[in-house]
Amino acid sequence: MLVLIMIIAVVSGKGGTGKTSIAVNLAISVRSVQLLDCDVEGPNAHILLKPRITRQELVYRLVPSINEERSDYCGECAAFCQYHAILVAPKKVLIFPELCRGCGGCILTCPRGAIVEGRGARLEPSRRATAAI
Numbered sequence: 001m002l003v004l005i006m007i008i009a010v011v012s013g014k015g016g017t018g019k020t021s022i023a024v025n026l027a028i029s030v031r032s033v034q035l036l037d038c039d040v041e042g043p044n045a046h047i048l049l050k051p052r053i054t055r056q057e058l059v060y061r062l063v064p065s066i067n068e069e070r071s072d073y074c075g076e077c078a079a080f081c082q083y084h085a086i087l088v089a090p091k092k093v094l095i096f097p098e099l100c101r102g103c104g105g106c107i108l109t110c111p112r113g114a115i116v117e118g119r120g121a122r123l124e125p126s127r128r129a130t131a132a133i
């Protein structure tokens, strides 16, 4: 028996373009389908589909943590962070978790290894769920 598997990705770099609407309508137009909402910032296909949630798990996002003893306050991390989530003062580094997107770039950028991965905000359980449609 020949099984045909087709993978369709609906992607865009900009919000509000209708990706979710297209993906959801494609999904409901075929009989056997798996829809994976991979939007790390705001998965919302469930709003349109209203699925029966069968399993949930708690997930956390990365928020960097500063080791002030290792930092020389060079500011490389703040210069890298396009979300302005890091402020480097002469003798203090501040991280604003509500602005951080958890990309981890500041950890890779720090020349002294003074930034480590910390556990950040917990995402809502319903945002990472397995559902039956």
Ligand code: SF4
Pocket (backbone or CB within 6 Å): 062, 063, 064, 080, 081, 082, 083, 084, 085, 086, 099, 100, 101, 102, 103, 104, 105, 106, 107
């Ligand atoms: S993890 Fe990314 S978004 Fe968060 S502070 Fe570091 S560079 Fe900015």
